[in-house]
Amino acid sequence: MDATCSTSGCHVRPARPRAAPERPAPPDYDVPVIPTIGVLALQGDVVEHVRALERSGARAVGVRRPAELASVDALVLPGGESTTIDKLLRIFELHGPLQERIAQGFPVYGSCAGMILLADRVLDGTADQRTLGGLDVTVRRNAFGRQVDSFETTLPFAGIDGPDVEATFIRAPWIEEAGEGVEVLARIPADGGGDAAGRIVAVRQGALLATSFHPEITGDARVHELFVEIVKE
């Protein structure tokens, strides 16, 4: 406000209305969205997943507590021992909150033991083994045999262009049955040998992705890149 003063006093002139400041135009480029993806850090190969996610354009953090789970955009369930991870999820009070988030469409990628944890049904589990569920599949635990039957191979993977994906199987499960809403992304080739031939080893259902194998230890980050794309959808 302006004021003019003379011997008769001061007259206050109302301020002239000012023009509203101009808003800057929004940028005409896409601002990159960098999701924060948690890696369940109770057991298993956590560091390898963190590195693969970072190479795939995500921020990655370890998750051990419900508050950490609540703060991430998505989660990776690493390989390890599904029976142990199942028990630890309960001890760390993550089982219920994680199940709830999965039901709401929270993106989760499960590799090997992580795939077992996402499966609605498990064959050859221990008597008291339970899962988080969410993925309408039946997995067979340790389906390819024991530790000595672990192997590496390359597989065609739906949705991943370029050379076949490098896949390391370590006491891995396979999927014996997949429900109608489940997209099969990779199988053991028909000439893959014995009972393993044609078995399903990678699937997607909505925001849930699962592989029987470990891509995080191969240096081929394309499965993690696919998951980051799913998280951004």
Ligand SMILES: NC(=O)CC[C@H](N)C(=O)O
């Ligand atoms: N590499 C793995 O994650 C192995 C999975 C393990 N056989 C299980 O049942 O949980």
